[in-house]
Amino acid sequence: QVDLVESGGGSAQTGGNLTLACTTSTGTISRRCVAWFRQVPGKEREAVASASAYTIGVGATAYGDSVKGRSTIYRDNAKNTVYLSMDSLQPEDTGMYFCATRDAIACGGVWSRPTLYNFWGQGTQVTVSS
Secondary structure, three states, X not given: OOOEEEEOOEEEEOOOOEEEEEEEOOOOOOOOEEXXXXXXXXXXXXXXXXXXXOOOOOOOXXXXXXXXOOEEXXXXXXXXXXXXXXXXXXXXXXXXXXXXXXXXXXXXXXXXXXXXXXXXXXXXXXXXXX
């Protein structure tokens, strides 16, 4: 069992930045694929970014098209935490952000499929206003 807890959400202005954190106290995520998803009411959950357990090489990180180039996902294994840093925020970034993990070291090319993740956090709300 891996109980994930997200933090760092809040309100931001267009063009601003936020850093979200995903951590757990009931296991370790240092050797697991971890991903961030976001969702707004009435829409499907959207894959934002993923981080494989290894930090260098093909597939170490991946990003959704909507955040590519302005977001960074990274780990601090000493803190058992995965972060998502987002810059140049837009109102379209508004949503509930969830982190998730699954029983794999590599996230792989299927990282964006939410059904593959077996542990999820409760989410943290991000609201970007113009």
